[in-house]
Each structure stands twice: as structure tokens, then as C-alpha cells.
Amino acid sequence: MIAPGDKESNEKKLKIAIIGSGISGTANAYFLKHLFGDKVEIVIFEKSNSIGGRLATYEFNERMYEIGGSVLHPSNKYMEEFLKILDLKKKDQEEKRKSIVGLFDSNGLLFNTTGNLFGLLDKIRFLRHFGFFQLLKFKKWIRMFIKNFSKIYRLQEHGFVFNTLEEFLTKLSPELYIISQKSLENALKDLEFNKRIIYELASIACLTNYCQSIEIDGFVGLVSLAGTIDDLWAVETGNKSVPTKLVEKAGAELRLKTKVKYISKDSQESNKNSIVYETENGDEIQDNTFDYVIIAFPIFKNVIGDDFKLNFDIQEDFNNLEMQVTNTYVVYGELILFPNLPSDKRISLHCIDPKLACRSIAVQLPCDYSKKKDKNLYLNDGKKLYKIFSQEKLDENAFERIFKSDYEIIQFIPWLAYPKYEKNPNSKQIPKVILDSDRSRILYSNSLEWSSSCMEMCAISARNVANIIAAKENVLTKKFFSPKKDDIFTSNLHLMSKISSFVLISGFLFSSFYKI
Numbered sequence: 001m002i003a004p005g006d007k008e009s010n011e012k013k014l015k016i017a018i019i020g021s022g023i024s025g026t027a028n029a030y031f032l033k034h035l036f037g038d039k040v041e042i043v044i045f046e047k048s049n050s051i052g053g054r055l056a057t058y059e060f061n062e063r064m065y066e067i068g069g070s071v072l073h074p075s076n077k078y079m080e081e082f083l084k085i086l087d088l089k090k091k092d093q094e095e096k097r098k099s100i101v102g103l104f105d106s107n108g109l110l111f112n113t114t115g116n117l118f119g120l121l122d123k124i125r126f127l128r129h130f131g132f133f134q135l136l137k138f139k140k141w142i143r144m145f146i147k148n149f150s151k152i153y154r155l156q157e158h159g160f161v162f163n164t165l166e167e168f169l170t171k172l173s174p175e176l177y178i179i180s181q182k183s184l185e186n187a188l189k190d191l192e193f194n195k196r197i198i199y200e201l202a203s204i205a206c207l208t209n210y211c212q213s214i215e216i217d218g219f220v221g222l223v224s225l226a227g228t229i230d231d232l233w234a235v236e237t238g239n240k241s242v243p244t245k246l247v248e249k250a251g252a253e254l255r256l257k258t259k260v261k262y263i264s265k266d267s268q269e270s271n272k273n274s275i276v277y278e279t280e281n282g283d284e285i286q287d288n289t290f291d292y293v294i295i296a297f298p299i300f301k302n303v304i305g306d307d308f309k310l311n312f313d314i315q316e317d318f319n320n321l322e323m324q325v326t327n328t329y330v331v332y333g334e335l336i337l338f339p340n341l342p343s344d345k346r347i348s349l350h351c352i353d354p355k356l357a358c359r360s361i362a363v364q365l366p367c368d369y370s371k372k373k374d375k376n377l378y379l380n381d382g383k384k385l386y387k388i389f390s391q392e393k394l395d396e397n398a399f400e401r402i403f404k405s406d407y408e409i410i411q412f413i414p415w416l417a418y419p420k421y422e423k424n425p426n427s428k429q430i431p432k433v434i435l436d437s438d439r440s441r442i443l444y445s446n447s448l449e450w451s452s453s454c455m456e457m458c459a460i461s462a463r464n465v466a467n468i469i470a471a472k473e474n475v476l477t478k479k480f481f482s483p484k485k486d487d488i489f490t491s492n493l494h495l496m497s498k499i500s501s502f503v504l505i506s507g508f509l510f511s512s513f514y515k516i
């Protein structure tokens with residue numbers, strides 16, 4: 001799969017270009033530095049004026065809030081380890097009983113929690129609404145996939161690499177690949193989940209995460225569903241702090257406001273790659289000195305063309321790929337959409353009707369939310385800060401149905417947040433990681449994003465790209481996860497108990513044999 005390495009490559013310093021400074025590009029820089037140390041020179045090209053890509057924050061009343069990628073799952077080991085390495089902390093978890101979660105469609109509110117009696121009543125209502133055994137089966141089913149998915153960490157520590165989605169998922173478990181080839185709806189129906197689980201619970205997970213329906217493939221769906229069974233987390237100083245600090249830690253050269261326009265194999269030297277980029281002043285510069293080029297942003301049909309070109313024969317692979325626009329509004333106002341809901345709770349409403357543009361309306365807590373300091377934040381009757389995800393742009397009429405007329409729009413971003421996933425999973429073509437199969441020197445880190453998009457998937461893809469380059473350069477892969485003290489203790493304990501059982505059993509057999 002990987003084209004063979006050139007012999008003298010170990011002696012010289014590798015020069016690697018990374019295009020994009022989101023979590024994907026910056027994790028690539030970190031893993032490369034981790035594997036190659038001083039033997040690598042990394043240049044990150046970023047067209048905007050700041051690091052982070054789709055991880056972004058905004059300020060409101062002197063506090064920072066997330067506006068882009070906002071949540072992580074407890075199973076996301078790379079992101080957890082980055083926090084330790086970068087000396088960052090997790091944000092405090094919100095007290096669930098202080099908030100109300102509701103589901104609505106075009107007919108109104110279908111179901112909502114009440115936040116009463118420390119959440120006990122809500123739990124009972126939730127179990128009654130969806131069915132106790134169905135919920136149990138649902139959780140068990142998702143847990144099984146998370147467990148299989150988590151095999152990736154051990155495999156990558158030992159140098160595992162993949163070029164296609166099939167290679168990636170089948171190595172973790174064949175079921176994961178099989179589920180990526182059918183729709184989430186069919187996967188849930190095959191397992192005889194009830195209509196509420198399929199058309200309410202699974203639907204909101206998909207609609208709120210990707211503005212998509214349960215017709216998308218089962219793997220994208222599962223990643224969203226993982227968020228429904230566990231408490232999610234975020235970074236106290238904003239998720240954007242991870243890419244920002246990764247660049248520093250990797251010692252990479254960062255060129256902001258620099259737009260890469262062409263990537264091609266160098267015509268003179270077969271192993272070199274050429275990049276043409278436009279600087280802040282509009283100068284066009286060609287640099288032919290890169291041993292590897294890593295594309296760390298999603299390539300889709302609207303960026304391919306005059307804006308960005310891959311000067312070899314694979315452009316058409318991206319012609320069917322589109323990004324999903326998620327119109328993101330931050331509004332400071334008083335919610336009036338469902339007047340029966342109490343106004344002294346933090347409210348999150350999720351729409352399960354794909355025909356309605358507005359997907360979710362949820363109270364926002366600052367990145368550095370603290371249970372102690374903010375125990376009364378947004379628990380008053382008045383205005384609160386809400387984030388709205390909508391598939392279409394909202395006009396004044398739409399806002400006036402949701403908020404009292406003195407609302408203020410604080411932020412608006414028409415994010416190209418996620419890929420537009422194919423409705424028919426069987427026809428889905430995910431681009432390969434290695435874009436130049438003859439040389440393996442132009443690598444597409446975000447290709448996996450077309451199978452599912454979240455921070456951890458970007459980190460897994462980045463480690464994959466670093467492992468591909470290490471294998472090609474004959475550099476031994478180096479462990480990323482530090483062994484936990486507990487792990488050393490438990491593994492020693494495990495060994496000691498095995499030795500003592502062996503001694504005891506042998507002693508017993510010996511004494512019985514010789515009738516001592």
C-alpha cells in the first residue's frame with residue numbers, strides 16, 4: 001500500500017507542508033514531531049488569520065463561548081491525552097437537573113424533561129417514553145461499537161496504517177464496516193428498535209449534530225449516537241486551545257493568511273512536491289522543496305477549481321462531495337417559542353422534523369463555566385444566551401416566533417461545518433488517504449471526515465498520516481500514550497497473581513503426585 005522508502009531519507013531533515021491549522025493539521029504537526037523529533041521541519045499554511053479552523057470561540061460579557069466544534073466523548077483518548085500534554089483542563093459539567101431538554105416538531109413540543117426532584121422524575125418519564133428494555137439494548141449496542149472502535153489506539157501505537165475507510169473499519173470490527181454500508185434507520189430497524197428510539201432519539205442525535213437524517217450511513221449515525229449515552233466534555237479555555245497549543249508544542253512554522261492554490265508532484269525531482277501559495281500581499285510563490293504534503297481540510301467540489309487545484313489526475317474524485325451549511329446564530333433574548341416551559345431553567349430544544357429549518361435552540365454556558373461560580377447563571381426569568389443551528393438562514397419573522405422582540409443577534413456564522421453525507425450509503429465513495437498511490441507523498445488527512453466528522457476522528461487520521469510517513473521513512477513508531485501509574489501497578493499485580501497461582505497449582509500438583 002505504501003510506496004517503498006528511499007534509502008538515504010533517514011539521514012536528512014524531512015520538510016513537510018501541512019495545509020490547514022484546524023485540529024487535523026495541528027495534530028498532524030504534533031504526531032510528526034513526536035515521531036521524528038529534530039529530523040523534521042514542518043510548515044503549516046493557514047488561509048485565515050487564526051489557528052483552529054472549525055474550532056472557534058466568541059466573547060460575550062467578557063467571557064468566552066464555543067461557536068464551532070463543541071463536544072468530546074469520554075472515549076476520545078487522543079483528545080484526552082492532548083489535554084494532559086498541553087496542560088489544559090476540562091470544563092465543569094453542567095448540573096443536569098438545572099436544565100430542560102425538549103423535543104419538538106411542526107406540531108409543537110413532543111417531550112421534555114422538567115428538571116425536578118434532582119432529575120429522578122425525568123429519568124422515570126424518559127424510561128417510560130422510550131421503554132426500559134429498549135433503552136438498555138440501545139446503550140449496550142452503542143457501547144459494543146465504542147469498545148470495538150477503541151481498538152484503534154492500541155493498533156496505532158504499534159504502527160497500524162490504513163488508506164481506505166474499509167481498511168480502517170474492518171480492522172476494528174467487520175460489523176463497523178457493515179454498518180457504514182447501510183443507513184442508520186435500517187440498522188436500527190434490523191435490530192427491532194421501537195419507533196420512538198428510531199424516529200425521536202436517533203433522529204435528534206443526527207439532526208442536531210449534522211443537520212442530517214437517519215438515512216445517513218450507520219457509522220456517521222453511531223458517532224452521533226455515542227453522544228446520547230454519555231456525558232460529553234469540552235476544554236475549559238475553549239476547544240480551540242488544543243490546536244493553538246499543539247502548534248507551539250510541535251515547533252511548527254505557522255504561515256497565517258497564506259492561501260495554498262496548487263499542489264503538484266515536482267516535475268524535476270520525483271520525491272519532491274511543489275506548492276504554489278498566495279501571501280497576504282497577493283504575491284504568488286512556488287516552493288518545490290517539500291518531501292510530503294498533508295492536506296488537512298475537507299476537499300469538496302466548491303473548493304476544487306479556481307480556488308484550489310490538485311495538479312494530478314484525481315480532481316474528479318471530489319466532484320460529488322459537498323459540505324453541509326449549518327447556519328449558526330448566537331442570540332441574547334427571552335425564549336417564547338413554547339410559553340408553557342418554565343423561564344427559570346436552562347433550556348435546550350431539539351427539532352426532530354427534517355422539514356423545519358431550525359434544528360436546535362440551546363442555552364450556552366461559557367467555556368470556563370464553574371458549578372460554584374455560575375450556579376445561578378441563566379436561571380433567571382429574563383434574557384439568556386442561546387445558540388441556534390439552522391439549515392436555512394432565519395429571517396426576522398422566524399426570530400420573532402422564537403424570542404421576545406428585544407432579542408439581539410450576537411454572532412452569525414454560516415459554517416461549512418460537516419460534510420453533506422450521501423443518503424444512499426452504498427453509493428458513497430470516501431476519498432483515499434494516499435492521493436498519489438505511486439509515491440505516497442501527498443496525504444489527505446481529512447479523507448476520514450467523509451465517513452464521520454468530529455475532533456477525535458481528525459486526531460486518529462492525523463496519527464494515521466504520521467504512521468504512514470514513519471513507515472515510509474523507516475522510522476520506528478513511538479508510543480504516544482504515557483503508561484498510567486495505575487496501569488503499571490495493575491499489570492505488575494496481574495503478573496504477580498499469575499506467578500503465585502502458578503506456584504500454588506504446581507505445589508498442589510507436586511504434593512498430590514508424591515502424596516506428601
Ligand SMILES: CC(C)=CCC/C(C)=C/CC/C(C)=C/CSC[C@H](N)C(=O)O
Nearest residue numbers: 069070071072073145146149222226454
Ligand atoms: C463508533 C462509535 C459509536 C463511537 C466512536 C467514538 C467517537 C468518535 C465518539 C464521538 C462522539 C461525539 C463527541 C459526537 C459529537 S460530533 C461533534 C459535535 N457535533 C461538535 O460540534 O463538536
